[in-house]
Amino acid sequence: MARYTKEMILQMAKEEDVEFIRLQFTDMSGTLRNMAVTSSQLEKALDNECIFDASTLDGFSGEDENELYLYPDLDSFAILPWRPQQGKVARMICDIYQPDGTFYPECSRGILKRVLEEAKSMGYQFVAGPECEFFLFHTEEDGTPTTLTHDRAGYFDLGPLDLGENARRDMVLTLEDMGFEVESSYHEVSPGQHEIDFHHCKGLEAADSLMTFKFAVRTIAKRHGLHATFMPKPVTDSNGSGLHVNCILRDELGKNLFFDESDEKGLSKTAYYFMGGILKHIQGMSLITNPLVNSYKRLVPGYEAPVFVGWATKSKSQIIRIPAARGNRTKIELRSPDASANPYLVLAAILAAGLDGIRNKMMPPACMEENLNNLSLKENPETGIETLPGNLQQAIQAFEEDAFVQNVLGEDFSRRYIEMKKAEWKEYIQQVSDWEISKYLYRI
Known part of the structure; x- marks a missing residue:
């Protein structure tokens, strides 16, 4: 049920002295964009009459x-x-439509809506809870971000070791002012690394919340003279930042469909099939869940990031973990994504793959609780254990080979996305890195 009507928003804007309204939307690569209008144009915006020129944005390249x-x-x-x-500033998150009044097919928020409607038609409600890690770094005098931090704190440390404590507290308070229910916040493993977890939400709200979260975190960090980055691996010898996505399927009455007390592990057939679908498509999904060249610098053994395609209830070396809670809190945690990804596409891909697993009764491989990082990559073929793509080029190839994942996004979207990622990979491999100069310049 809708909370607000057009009349309510006009009244709130008047009572709260709102002068500017940001109309926000997300482009193909997951970047938040906006067009600001004044309060005098608010009614026009609410009547869906605001037009923008999309010809130069990622994923919007056609003359039409x-x-x-x-x-x-x-x-x-x-x-x-x-x-x-x-003269306050408000925001509204927008969908993108074509001039004829139909959904723009490359609108990533619209892609998620389509998959959520498919789930609804099958009797499912999708709930997601993201756990998002990020770094706080110093900036130069002109505001240019660095990868430097004086912070030397580690996992769950507190002040005075945790030098980002004050900034993180302000982030939490700001998020709560915006209606978030923040469950926890703490210092992560690496110096300068933090995590803020918020309440599980229904699918579309979860993606909207994640975009708002990143926007708020960056803004508050800047007010503290810091730069917040969701780059997957900004520091070579430190753990990278992930976006763990906790997933729940419920029926129309709110019952958790992943729980079955009669099962040895407390999991239902629906849960097993959902995992099976994700594991079948995770290679092709990796271009969505881990979309950058830098994403694959995080996905290496030894830095607590999952590399192996499998599931466990304890081990964190595999991409899926089943947390200990059972009953109505039973959930599936996908640990491989990172926060550079477009959250609408991430949730759409996860849900669509899970539904495919349910429809086709795809059982996952056996649970493996051992730490697979202790196995060498050479041993993996013998055990049948697969790994995620090792770089962006391999992820592009896996995406091209998975027609199902491409169909979730749509033919035009997939084609443009592949073109964008191939251009990124080509640009990367042509660069001469500092490592190459240091390694070879004086020896060759």
Whole structure:
């Protein structure tokens, strides 16, 4: 049920002295974009009459796409608490539509909506809880970000060791002002690395919340003279930052469909099939869940990132872990994604793969609780254990070979996404790195 109507938003904007409204949307690569309008244009925006030129944005490259429409989701209306209290600034998250009033097929939020509707038609509600890690680094005098931090804290450390404690506290308070239910926040393993976890939400709200979360974290970090980055692996010899996605399927009455007390591990057939679908498609999904050249610098053994395609209830070396909670809190945790990814596409791919597993009754391989990082890569073929793609080029190839994942995104979206990622890989392999100079310049 909708929380807000057009009339309610107009009234709130007037009462709260809102002067600017940011109409936000997410491009193909997962970057948050916006167009600001003044309060005098708010009614026009609420009538879906705001047009933007999309011809130069990622995923919007056709000449016929230079005029698209922003349709705001009224329930996403929120006042930005860090902006001035006189002449406040609010935001609304938007879907993208074509001039004829139909959904723009390359709108990533629309892609997730389509998969959620498919789940609903099967009697399922999808709930997701992201656990998002990030780094706080110093900036230069001109605001340019660095990869430097004076912080030497580790996992669960507190002040004075945790030098980001004050900034993280302000982030939590800001998020709560925006309606988030923050469950926990703490210092992560690497110096300068942090995590903030918030309440599980239904699928679309979870993706919206993650985009808002990243936007708020960066903004508050800047107010503290810091730079927040969700880059997967910004420091060579430190753990990278992941985006662990906890998934639950519920029926229309809210019952958790992943739990079965009669099963040895407390898991239902639905849970096993859901895992089976993810594990079948995870290679092709990796271009979505881990979309950068840098993503694959994180996915290496020895830095607590999962590399192996399998599942466990304890070991964290595999991409899926089943946390200990059972009953209505039973969930499947996918540990391989990182926060550089477009969250709408990540959730769409996870849910679609899980539904494919349910439809086709795909059982996952046997649970393996041992730490697979103790196995050498050479041993993997003998054990039948697969690993994730080792670099962006391998991920592109796996995506091209998985027609199902491409179909989830749509033919045009997939084609453009592949083109963008191939261009990124080509640009990367042509670069001469500092490592190459250091390794070879004086020896060759």
